[in-house]
Amino acid sequence: MTESTLEISDFGKQAYGLSSASAEAMVNYGKALLVIAGADGEVSDAEFDWLVDHQRRFGATEEVIAAYRDFDHQSADLGEILAGISTDVASWQAAPHLVYHAIQMCSADGGYADAERGKVVEAARRMGVADDTTLALHALIRMEKAVYDLRAALFHVDTL
Structure with a gap:
């Protein structure tokens, strides 16, 4: 992978306030998520x-x-990967976003294994995210799921 700057999509700009990121940072962000989601032994298709x-x-x-497809998450060094995530926006911190996305990704298959939860907490602590913030991010994910389910029920959307 060559070191290049990738323009962030409108979604990324609106949701995260970023305008660009290095390809290396984007690759490492995804690799960190793979290591966390693979803590239970595998990264599911979902x-x-x-x-x-x-x-x-x-x-x-x-x-x-x-x-991501070629990455061996089982033998990767999470600390080394986390060190490779940086952006040109001083106000944006990768750590809480990564924890938030890790919880979402680990839950994508309908489960959230204890090993995955433990790896989320480990990664959060390595990046300096306070335990109460990690707890709040878990609560936020549950709240967002409840709101999504409420919307689906109100509009009779079959999500099963």
């Missing part, structure tokens, strides 16, 4: 699909996505 969909909406190129 989890991987969540990652690909999210990163494409963010502006990831096919080269970035290919790096």
